[in-house]
Amino acid sequence: MDDDAMPRGPVLAGVDRGGQEYVVRCAAGQAALHRVPLHLLHVVGHDGTPVAGDGPVAPLERLVRAEFPGVAVTAETVAGRAPAVLVERSGQASWTVVGHRGSGGFSRLPLGSVSWQVAAHAANPVIVVRPGDTPADPEQRVVAGVDVADTSPISSHALDTAFAEAALRGASLELVHGSFHLGETPTGPGMAAPDFDVLDEAVRSALREEADKRRDRHPGVPVRLHAERLRAATLLAESSRGAALLVVGSRGRSGLRRLLLGSVSSEVLHTAACPVAIVHIARPH
Structure with missing residues (x-):
């Protein structure tokens, strides 16, 4: 953007x-x-x-x-x-x-x-x-939550916004992806665990691809990729400590836009340690 x-x-x-x-x-x-x-x-x-x-x-x-x-x-x-x-x-x-x-x-x-x-x-x-969410001397760092499986316009718009906000602040940008879920854990005899090395490299590759798409527009923004097998909301809350801003996309739909900021977006509103930017696609009004 x-x-x-x-x-x-x-x-x-x-x-x-x-x-x-x-x-x-x-x-x-x-x-x-x-x-x-x-x-x-x-x-x-x-x-x-x-x-x-x-x-x-x-x-x-x-x-x-x-x-x-x-x-x-x-x-x-x-x-x-x-x-x-x-x-x-x-x-x-x-x-x-x-x-x-x-x-x-x-x-x-x-x-x-x-x-x-x-x-x-x-x-x-x-x-x-919230009071106390903004450190007196925050790090020059913006954090963006990235779901590599989400190719929606909302996800792309949130990333564009995160790059633009980092550029305005002269800050670095940390792209964060948490991927742990119970389906990755074997539960019965003879069940083989997934090849986590392959899964992890696929995530890192997807994050690099998203960063590369935006480097020409924001060449001065240093980007760090941070992926762990951890609940996304938990990882984002940890990454937000000391940051200037946490950017997440809202996948809610109008009407039932619900409880549905998206579960991750909703949770980080309560747990993040810095201001949280919730990004929507602008709607006609």
């Missing part, structure tokens, strides 16, 4: 009551990298109560102006249901940034939380971040 082909709308940050500096700093950093404006959106009054004042957005707007002077920032408080409003507004944004449930942000909502619903349904990529 060429940078010129990336969405050029503002970065949209969904903010709740208090403790939102971590969301805003992540969103402002993303806006600065992409050289686009930042829009802070506070959604209240979904029960029909009127919107009173600017809520938390005025101090957060001041924070951006002080710490990210090169980022044009606007702020808004609107009435509505937070997931629906953020998903609708995501259609005009290049990225949407939200806080993870349970640790600040929209913290009191269960699994069908604002962050989860936005990650599943947004029209463009979403970054989900």
